[in-house]
Amino acid sequence: MDPRIREHAEVIVDHSVSISTGDTVEIQAPVVAEDLAVALYEKLGERGAKPSLSMRSPRADRAFLRNCDADDIELLDHTLAALEETDAVIIIKGSENTAETSDVPTEKTAARARANAPIQRERMGKRWVGTQFPAPGDAQLAEMSTEAYEAFVYRAVNKDWDEQREHQQRMVELLDPADEVRIVSGDATDLAMSVEGMKTVNDYGEKNLPGGEVFTAPVPDSVEGEILFDKPLVRQGNIVENVWLKFEEGEVVDFSAEKNEEVLAGVLDTDDGARRLGELGIGMNRDIDRFTYNMLFDEKMGDTIHLAVGQAIGETVPDGQPLNESATHVDMIVDMSEDSFIEVDGEVVQRNGTFRFEDGFEK
Amino acid sequence: MDPRIREHAEVIVDHSVSISTGDTVEIQAPVVAEDLAVALYEKLGERGAKPSLSMRSPRADRAFLRNCDADDIELLDHTLAALEETDAVIIIKGSENTAETSDVPTEKTAARARANAPIQRERMGKRWVGTQFPAPGDAQLAEMSTEAYEAFVYRAVNKDWDEQREHQQRMVELLDPADEVRIVSGDATDLAMSVEGMKTVNDYGEKNLPGGEVFTAPVPDSVEGEILFDKPLVRQGNIVENVWLKFEEGEVVDFSAEKNEEVLAGVLDTDDGARRLGELGIGMNRDIDRFTYNMLFDEKMGDTIHLAVGQAIGETVPDGQPLNESATHVDMIVDMSEDSFIEVDGEVVQRNGTFRFEDGFEK
Numbered sequence: 252m253d254p255r256i257r258e259h260a261e262v263i264v265d266h267s268v269s270i271s272t273g274d275t276v277e278i279q280a281p282v283v284a285e286d287l288a289v290a291l292y293e294k295l296g297e298r299g300a301k302p303s304l305s306m307r308s309p310r311a312d313r314a315f316l317r318n319c320d321a322d323d324i325e326l327l328d329h330t331l332a333a334l335e336e337t338d339a340v341i342i343i344k345g346s347e348n349t350a351e352t353s354d355v356p357t358e359k360t361a362a363r364a365r366a367n368a369p370i371q372r373e374r375m376g377k378r379w380v381g382t383q384f385p386a387p388g389d390a391q392l393a394e395m396s397t398e399a400y401e402a403f404v405y406r407a408v409n410k411d412w413d414e415q416r417e418h419q420q421r422m423v424e425l426l427d428p429a430d431e432v433r434i435v436s437g438d439a440t441d442l443a444m445s446v447e448g449m450k451t452v453n454d455y456g457e458k459n460l461p462g463g464e465v466f467t468a469p470v471p472d473s474v475e476g477e478i479l480f481d482k483p484l485v486r487q488g489n490i491v492e493n494v495w496l497k498f499e500e501g502e503v504v505d506f507s508a509e510k511n512e513e514v515l516a517g518v519l520d521t522d523d524g525a526r527r528l529g530e531l532g533i534g535m536n537r538d539i540d541r542f543t544y545n546m547l548f549d550e551k552m553g554d555t556i557h558l559a560v561g562q563a564i565g566e567t568v569p570d571g572q573p574l575n576e577s578a579t580h581v582d583m584i585v586d587m588s589e590d591s592f593i594e595v596d597g598e599v600v601q602r603n604g605t606f607r608f609e610d611g612f613e614k
Numbered sequence: 615m616d617p618r619i620r621e622h623a624e625v626i627v628d629h630s631v632s633i634s635t636g637d638t639v640e641i642q643a644p645v646v647a648e649d650l651a652v653a654l655y656e657k658l659g660e661r662g663a664k665p666s667l668s669m670r671s672p673r674a675d676r677a678f679l680r681n682c683d684a685d686d687i688e689l690l691d692h693t694l695a696a697l698e699e700t701d702a703v704i705i706i707k708g709s710e711n712t713a714e715t716s717d718v719p720t721e722k723t724a725a726r727a728r729a730n731a732p733i734q735r736e737r738m739g740k741r742w743v744g745t746q747f748p749a750p751g752d753a754q755l756a757e758m759s760t761e762a763y764e765a766f767v768y769r770a771v772n773k774d775w776d777e778q779r780e781h782q783q784r785m786v787e788l789l790d791p792a793d794e795v796r797i798v799s800g801d802a803t804d805l806a807m808s809v810e811g812m813k814t815v816n817d818y819g820e821k822n823l824p825g826g827e828v829f830t831a832p833v834p835d836s837v838e839g840e841i842l843f844d845k846p847l848v849r850q851g852n853i854v855e856n857v858w859l860k861f862e863e864g865e866v867v868d869f870s871a872e873k874n875e876e877v878l879a880g881v882l883d884t885d886d887g888a889r890r891l892g893e894l895g896i897g898m899n900r901d902i903d904r905f906t907y908n909m910l911f912d913e914k915m916g917d918t919i920h921l922a923v924g925q926a927i928g929e930t931v932p933d934g935q936p937l938n939e940s941a942t943h944v945d946m947i948v949d950m951s952e953d954s955f956i957e958v959d960g961e962v963v964q965r966n967g968t969f970r971f972e973d974g975f976e977k
Binding site for chain 1: 638655657677679686689694695698
């Protein structure tokens with residue numbers, strides 16, 4: 252086995268979800284990632300944990316959704332029951348074909364997300380991590396050879412996470428006490444929102460591996476303005492380009508996309524929360540040096556911000572603050588490297604990708 | 615996809631576990647059998663069922679067991695919790711390498727079986743089926759090409775199960791009301807047992823697919839005599855040959871094997887019940903025309919009987935009768951085609967493989 256797979260397993264078990272003796276652990280892996288599941292079982296055996304292994308199969312999901320009646324889609328009680336007895340969840344992504352579910356009707360995908368929202372909520376309350384196995388389909392989507400893509404993935408995940416945490420902490424200290432945030436980029440993006448009372452989280456490879464962002468939750472009703480996401484959104488293998496959203500009192504009141512607009516419409520129609528923001532994130536991981544059409548990596552790139560419509564990440568919303576409880580959570584990215592700035596409480600904290608605590612910052 | 619896989623899925627869903635709308639279903643599949651999982655998801659979508667998919671990975675199991683401390687092995691609470699909310703379980707076997715767990719210490723395998731006995735018991739109370747995907751490792755073990763093995767498997771599973779049921783029912787009618795059964799073969803096997811009060815089950819492709827046997831439970835303390843299992847036992851990829859057991863008052867008081875005797879010893883040491891019988895079965899499926907070192911098929915062959923040490927099949931033991939609750943269940947086979955007979959309450963019911971209700975029977 253590639254020794255980088257065992258390293259990856261060790262980072263997951265000891266850093267991301269901090270497994271100790273007696274922990275129940277659920278691993279979800281696609282067939283192409285069985286090697287990583289094996290390496291994780293090795294480590295979990297050493298730690299005295301109690302693992303189970305689910306197969307993520309987009310082929311099976313597609314077969315089910317295309318053949319079912321949308322009205323029959325119900326909560327998976329057995330999956331929820333297992334999760335309630337689980338301490339930590341390890342979700343491994345990895346595709347032989349990233350377009351495997353591209354011919355599933357979006358309304359069925361949305362119906363399933365609604366039916367299984369309790370599972371998603373339960374999982375969010377656990378120790379969990381989402382990570383990547385460098386499979387050929389993901390490499391193809393990134394326009395990379397499988398070997399080059401493996402190097403890219405392992406460089407991003409098997410790294411010094413303490414150093415990354417310290418770098419990001421300086422941005423947390425600016426954003427956490429803030430009330431107002433404004434994102435401006437080119438002519439098409441000028442969006443203001445309140446983050447008052449919300450908590451800013453430093454993501455250094457715990458719930459996402461790779462990590463490399465700081466993120467918080469906008470106050471759901473506070474978002475005003477327009478935004479053009481100039482990095483494409485990949486959804487069930489469909490590439491949605493140049494998503495444009497217009498917000499009034501927090502709600503999406505107008506939208507467009509240059510390609511696959513109906514996929515975007517399907518996301519926004521999931522439920523009420525899907526038309527409001529749930530997350531503001533700032534990418535700070537400069538080891539992720541290229542766009543690979545994979546949100547887990549793309550949203551962490553330096554010189555970018557991202558916003559998610561839908562569910563807020565629980566830990567960013569203190570008790571008593573308004574919480575977006577949508578069944579969906581879809582991130583979209585803006586390139587901030589040129590003609591762009593981020594303002595916090597009226598002060599520019601990043602211009603053209605350079606933070607105010609970095610050399611070369613121009614106020 | 616091979617159309618025989620879709621046929622197999624239909625037999626499983628509609629015949630073996632009779633799925634209807636709203637049923638929660640757990641599928642367990644090895645990576646090599648993803649095609650069958652996909653075909654099952656198609657059918658389960660059509661039926662309005664609620665499926666989940668577990669990955670059976672002998673590689674992961676081996677990694678876990680070799681690295682864990684036997685004392686740390688505990689019940690998988692999350693797996694049990696899921697099962698309690700499950701209506702039907704579909705277990706798919708299929709190996710890329712049937713010897714994958716051959717270097718796992720048998721005491722750890724036994725410790726895991728003990729720790730997870732509540733899971734095994736819970737599953738036995740559900741609608742469940744164990745079936746086979748024709749994978750290359752299983753073909754190799756059978757000394758067949760993969761293509762010839764596929765033909766063998768699909769002939770055995772995609773068949774007229776009503777006709778098979780009727781053939782077997784004649785043996786059920788002889789065995790079900792019986793008190794005493796005696797198995798005699800060659801010089802080495804003469805074993806007597808009581809089946810008084812136990813129920814004989816007609817297996818026509820429900821819990822096992824292929825089916826093709828009738829089986830009951832010996833009264834645990836009643837077994838007396840000696841038996842030589844002249845068909846090999848395959849356990850974790852190890853082939854155990856010519857298992858010999860001597861019973862007194864139901865208990866194994868002496869044993870031997872010509873190869874891998876320590877594997878047999880590991881089975882018998884699982885717990886108290888592992889030294890007593892849990893099943894007497896009579897193979898009646900003449901479409902299974904060769905021995906393939908795979909118990910799911912071998913035990914159904916015509917002209918054979920099998921006995922299992924360990925756990926009794928629940929439905930063969932009516933309330934109030936003594937029940938073997940061992941954590942293990944290991945079947946072993948005797949060839950009855952020559953110099954052999956089965957006696958029921960003092961009358962010969964099968965001689966050299968021919969039943970008394972068949973042409974050519976010699977009393």
